[in-house]
Amino acid sequence: xxxxxxxxxxxxxxxxxxxxxxxxxxxxxxxxxxxxxxxxxxxxxxxxxxxxxxxxxxxxxxxxxxxxxxxxxxxxxxxxxxxxxxxxxxxxxxxxxxxxxxxxxxxxxxxxxxxxxxxxxxxxxxxxxxxxxxxxxxxxxxxxxxxxxxxxxxxxxxxxxxxxxxxxxxxxxxxxxxxxxxxxxxxxxxxxxxxxxxxxxxxxxxxxxxxxxxxxxxxxxxxxxxxxxxxxxxxxxxxxxxxxxxxxxxxxxxxxxxxxxxxxxxxxxxxxxxxxxxxxxxxxxxxxxxxxxxxxxxxxxxxxxxxxxxxxxxxxxxxxxxxxxxxxxxxxxxxxxxxxxxxxxxxxxxxxxxxxxxxxxxxxxxxxxxxxxxxxxxxxxxxxxxxxxxxxxxxxxxxxxxxxxxxxxxxxxxxxxxxxxxxxxxxxxxxxxxxxxxxxxxxxxxxxxxxxxxxxxxxxxxxxxxxxxxxxxxxx
Numbered sequence: 001x002x003x004x005x006x007x008x009x010x011x012x013x014x015x016x017x018x019x020x021x022x023x024x025x026x027x028x029x030x031x032x033x034x035x036x037x038x039x040x041x042x043x044x045x046x047x048x049x050x051x052x053x054x055x056x057x058x059x060x061x062x063x064x065x066x067x068x069x070x071x072x073x074x075x076x077x078x079x080x081x082x083x084x085x086x087x088x089x090x091x092x093x094x095x096x097x098x099x100x101x102x103x104x105x106x107x108x109x110x111x112x113x114x115x116x117x118x119x120x121x122x123x124x125x126x127x128x129x130x131x132x133x134x135x136x137x138x139x140x141x142x143x144x145x146x147x148x149x150x151x152x153x154x155x156x157x158x159x160x161x162x163x164x165x166x167x168x169x170x171x172x173x174x175x176x177x178x179x180x181x182x183x184x185x186x187x188x189x190x191x192x193x194x195x196x197x198x199x200x201x202x203x204x205x206x207x208x209x210x211x212x213x214x215x216x217x218x219x220x221x222x223x224x225x226x227x228x229x230x231x232x233x234x235x236x237x238x239x240x241x242x243x244x245x246x247x248x249x250x251x252x253x254x255x256x257x258x259x260x261x262x263x264x265x266x267x268x269x270x271x272x273x274x275x276x277x278x279x280x281x282x283x284x285x286x287x288x289x290x291x292x293x294x295x296x297x298x299x300x301x302x303x304x305x306x307x308x309x310x311x312x313x314x315x316x317x318x319x320x321x322x323x324x325x326x327x328x329x330x331x332x333x334x335x336x337x338x339x340x341x342x343x344x345x346x347x348x349x350x351x352x353x354x355x356x357x358x359x360x361x362x363x364x365x366x367x368x369x370x371x372x373x374x375x376x377x378x379x380x381x382x383x384x385x386x387x388x389x390x391x392x393x394x395x396x397x398x399x400x401x402x403x404x405x406x407x408x409x410x411x412x413x414x415x416x417x418x419x420x421x422x423x424x425x426x427x428x429x430x431x432x433x434x435x436x437x438x439x440x441x442x443x444x445x446x447x448x449x450x451x452x453x454x455x456x457x458x459x460x461x462x463x464x465x466x467x468x469x470x471x472x473x474x475x476x
Contacts, residue, residue, distance in 0.1 A: 008043055011036035011316065012074050012179075015291060015396070017389050018258075019333055024048045024321040033307040036316065040079070044072035044295075044314030045307070050325035050345070052305040053294065056317040058350035062296035063094050071297040072314030078394065080183030081176060081190060087231050089239045091352055098351060104222050105236070105355060108158075108214055114358040117154070121366050124153050129374045137407025139381035141400050147252035148245070151363060155244030158359075159237065160213025161200065169193060173242045177394040179292075190238075197234050197241075214240070240356070247289060248360050250390075250397030252367055255283040257387075257401060258335050259372070260380060265337050270376055270448070272440055273369050279337035280364045285344035286335050288320040289396040293348055319345045377406040377450055406451045414475045415460050417447055421471035431466055432459035445471070 013021035028048040066082035073079035175189035222228035259266040294317035324332040347354035381402040424443030428436040437446040464472040
């Protein structure tokens with residue numbers, strides 16, 4: 001990132017659709033810890049190496065409190081939002097206050113608690129896929145109809161927020177994350193969101209019910225005993241509501257797009273669903289959608305990677321740059337579901353690591369175990385080049401993802417499968433190996449080709465004849 005003048009390059013830098021800004025790689029090669037100029041004219045340190053990013057994010061000598069002098073604001077809209085937070089949200093608190101508040105929520109997102117949600121998440125995924133199927137081949141906006149609908153349903157159910165209010169809180173969340181907005185826009189959105197949640201909290205405090213939802217449990221366990229003020233509870237609920245749907249929605253859409261643009265890997269995942277955990281970790285690493293995560297300010301003089309950072313200096317520990325460090329991820333710009341990527345920092349690192357990461361993983365794993373099994377012919381309904389991405393939002397994503405698939409009614413498929421009846425006998429695979437396969441985990445049928453060519457039709461008919469559970473139905 002060499003410049004002929006003395007002014008450090010401007011930040012933020014625009015990313016490519018599937019990669020962080022190219023300046024990150026250049027900086028990592030030439031000057032891994034380098035100064036950049038923020039929108040307000042101040043300067044901050046940009047960190048691009050994996051080890052340096054982790055060192056800062058895991059060090060309590062670097063503060064995430066935006067009111068600390070020297071904190072680097074990536075946009076005027078972001079500055080207005082963070083400087084007017086009253087009270088501060090969990091992610092703006094430093095230890096030990098942060099530790100105290102986070103522990104009030106830890107139990108809700110333990111692996112065992114999240115795993116207990118699996119049946120509900122799977123049921124929701126299946127219902128949304130049923131709704132997609134009713135569109136008869138599409139096209140549909142997958143980002144809106146599925147990717148956003150799933151995590152919104154899940155987080156609304158977990159918190160006890162009415163799903164029918166989804167348009168309201170989705171719009172406010174997007175307004176708060178828009179870095180190009182007039183500073184008044186995110187402030188107004190935040191006020192409206194707090195007013196909405198304040199009314200909901202009042203209703204639940206009057207009748208907390210049987211503690212079936214997180215908000216009711218927060219009231220009974222933390223607000224009523226005085227561990228958490230009403231205002232702090234509102235800030236916490238708003239953070240969970242926003243973080244619980246916006247990030248996962250974008251990850252589902254981008255993960256789907258990644259597999260569609262790598263059809264060989266999509267086919268591998270269909271044939272071997274056990275690859276899904278690896279695939280999800282690679283999606284998280286590759287896209288790193290919270291791409292501006294990492295602003296901090298030094299509370300004292302600290303040396304990082306051989307560079308002395310003075311007290312009061314801003315630091316941008318970019319997790320999106322860390323996740324493309326070739327020292328940690330060979331050939332980092334290649335999407336590869338076979339890669340060992342579990343050590344990525346897409347959920348950040350240190351005390352502020354994402355509280356809901358296990359829930360996000362659960363949702364993503366279920367989606368990518370189910371989606372292409374049901375819709376193996378899913379494809380883009382528009383040219384890839386025509387897609388538009390949310391470059392200017394705090395959470396990266398895709399504005400719209402029009403998809404289509406081979407419609408049974410439009411003359412392609414002449415058979416259907418009742419998956420609920422399958423007993424895993426495997427005779428269909430023997431009869432029509434180009435059309436059917438078996439899930440490696442449970443032996444149940446997988447349809448490889450919903451619209452096989454005419455030369456396979458007799459084989460499908462034979463598979464239907466041999467099926468002991470009579471779950472393959474050939475249309476007459």
